[in-house]
Amino acid sequence: MFCKENFGTKIGILGGGQLAQMLSRSAKRLGFGVEIFSDEANPCSNLDANITVSDFNHLEEIQHFAKKCDFITIETENIPSGTIKFLEEQSPKKITTSSSFVEISQNRIKEKKFAQSLGITTAPFSVVKSHHDITTFFEENGASILKTATQGYDGKGQTKITNKTDISTIPLNVQNTQYIIEKVIDFHFEVSVIATKQGENLVIFPIPHNIHSEGILRESHIYGKISKQIVDMVSLCAKNVSKHIQHTGTFAIEFFVVEDSIIFNEMAPRVHNSGHFSQNLCNVCQFENHIRAITNLPIIQPKLLHYGKMVNIIGRDIHNLDNFLNANTVQCQAFENSDNFLDKPNNFIHLYGKSFAENRKMGHVNIID
Ligand code: ADP
Ligand code: MG
Numbered sequence: 001m002f003c004k005e006n007f008g009t010k011i012g013i014l015g016g017g018q019l020a021q022m023l024s025r026s027a028k029r030l031g032f033g034v035e036i037f038s039d040e041a042n043p044c045s046n047l048d049a050n051i052t053v054s055d056f057n058h059l060e061e062i063q064h065f066a067k068k069c070d071f072i073t074i075e076t077e078n079i080p081s082g083t084i085k086f087l088e089e090q091s092p093k094k095i096t097t098s099s100s101f102v103e104i105s106q107n108r109i110k111e112k113k114f115a116q117s118l119g120i121t122t123a124p125f126s127v128v129k130s131h132h133d134i135t136t137f138f139e140e141n142g143a144s145i146l147k148t149a150t151q152g153y154d155g156k157g158q159t160k161i162t163n164k165t166d167i168s169t170i171p172l173n174v175q176n177t178q179y180i181i182e183k184v185i186d187f188h189f190e191v192s193v194i195a196t197k198q199g200e201n202l203v204i205f206p207i208p209h210n211i212h213s214e215g216i217l218r219e220s221h222i223y224g225k226i227s228k229q230i231v232d233m234v235s236l237c238a239k240n241v242s243k244h245i246q247h248t249g250t251f252a253i254e255f256f257v258v259e260d261s262i263i264f265n266e267m268a269p270r271v272h273n274s275g276h277f278s279q280n281l282c283n284v285c286q287f288e289n290h291i292r293a294i295t296n297l298p299i300i301q302p303k304l305l306h307y308g309k310m311v312n313i314i315g316r317d318i319h320n321l322d323n324f325l326n327a328n329t330v331q332c333q334a335f336e337n338s339d340n341f342l343d344k345p346n347n348f349i350h351l352y353g354k355s356f357a358e359n360r361k362m363g364h365v366n367i368i369d
Contacts, residue, residue, distance in 0.1 A: 009032050010034065011071050011294070012036075012094070013036050013074070013075055014056065014076070015036075015039075016043025016047060016075075017352075020044070020049075021047050023291065024036065025287070026287035026288040026290070026291045033049075035065060037052045044354055046352075056080050059086050062083055066087060066094060070094065072091065073096050073249060074097050074269070074270055075271070076270065077102055077105045078151060100246055101246060101247045102269055105266075105268060107150050115267075119240075121262070123182045123185050125180055125181060128146060128172075128180060128181050131168055138167065138181075139164075141183040143160070143161065144183055146170065146181050147182065148178070149177075154215060154217075155216055189257050190254065191234060191254075191262070192255065193207060193252065193255075194250060194274065194286050195252075196290060196299050197242050197247055197249065197251065198293040198296075198299045201299060203300070203302060204235050205278050206277075206278075206282065207235075209221045219311050220274045220309060224304075229260055234262055237255075249294050250270065250271045250272075250286045250289055251267065252271070252275060253266075254267070254274070271290055273312070276310045276366065279366055280308070281368065282302045282304055283300065284302055288300075289302070308368040309367050309369075310367075313364055315362065316358070317362065319356075346367060346369070347365050347366070347367050350365070
């Protein structure tokens with residue numbers, strides 16, 4: 001299978017962020033070439049791949065890109081579904097994620113309706129078209145979160161509502177934007193399931209306990225403390241979803257845990273931040289299994305090798321890291337315990353090479369216990 005001639009095989013990735021970067025590294029390690037299509041002029045600086053910068057709606061450019069690739073995958077659900085449909089028509093053997101799965105995952109309303117259609121519990125929700133709709137929902141459900149139905153990530157596009165009198169001041173742009181309102185779930189903790197699908201075969205990674213603040217994932221813990229009952233429920237849910245999607249590769253589902261039940265939050269038709277721990281804690285990572293799945297190599301049953309956690313380096317955390325690298329004396333503030341993590345042999349640092357912005361994910365550290 002791995003002969004010299006096959007090393008000309010190229011994987012195309014739509015999107016140029018850190019997920020593309022890490023997919024690309026796994027692909028290269030398996031001997032594949034990588035082409036990236038990014039709609040941002042400044043994607044991750046160290047993508048280590050050929051990059052096309054253009055609009056995802058520019059179908060001529062997409063076609064030109066597709067010609068260079070043997071397989072095409074995505075790193076974000078925010079690819080116009082028309083573009084995926086175009087690839088399904090023009091290059092059906094190359095595109096590995098379906099427009100139907102992308103369309104559902106990129107819209108919170110469709111996503112929740114999809115989950116409910118499979119018998120999976122979601123938070124109570126309603127589609128919002130006016131301030132009156134928000135008031136009606138709030139009166140019935142109490143504390144709620146208004147979210148844009150599309151394009152949101154890292155808590156962006158979300159407004160928490162705890163007070164009825166604030167509702168009239170919330171800016172709504174119903175001409176151009178779809179909104180959903182959800183009841184705030186008083187969860188015990190959050191978990192996700194990361195799974196890789198290849199035909200009928202589905203493998204599931206160890207289940208992380210995820211800690212968010214201000215809507216952004218901060219840490220994913222793998223300490224084997226989640227009850228078997230919860231692990232079984234989220235695994236069953238992944239299997240259920242897997243049977244009803246057209247997809248090849250890794251996907252993820254986020255849940256709230258309330259007592260001994262789970263509530264579906266959202267899903268992603270791609271590798272996921274809460275699966276980054278697999279790079280250093282497992283025998284195979286989510287990126288490699290994704291590349292294996294789409295290139296028809298055998299996917300690997302993930303096994304946990306070490307307990308540990310993944311900690312995101314967000315916004316200013318990166319400056320502390322810079323200070324440490326330059327001066328070698330400054331304590332890194334990235335963690336609540338101000339651990340100085342650069343000199344620890346069990347800390348695996350992954351930096352994305354992105355320009356600085358507040359609240360931007362700049363890298364992560366996998367810490368083996
Ligand atoms: P994003 O696409 O930005 O990740 P999410 O819907 O996952 O959007 O929201 C981000 C985080 O905000 C969640 O992981 C959770 O911590 C909190 N959150 C979102 N919706 C709810 C909800 N209905 N109840 C309680 N917390 C929520
Ligand atoms: Mg989320």
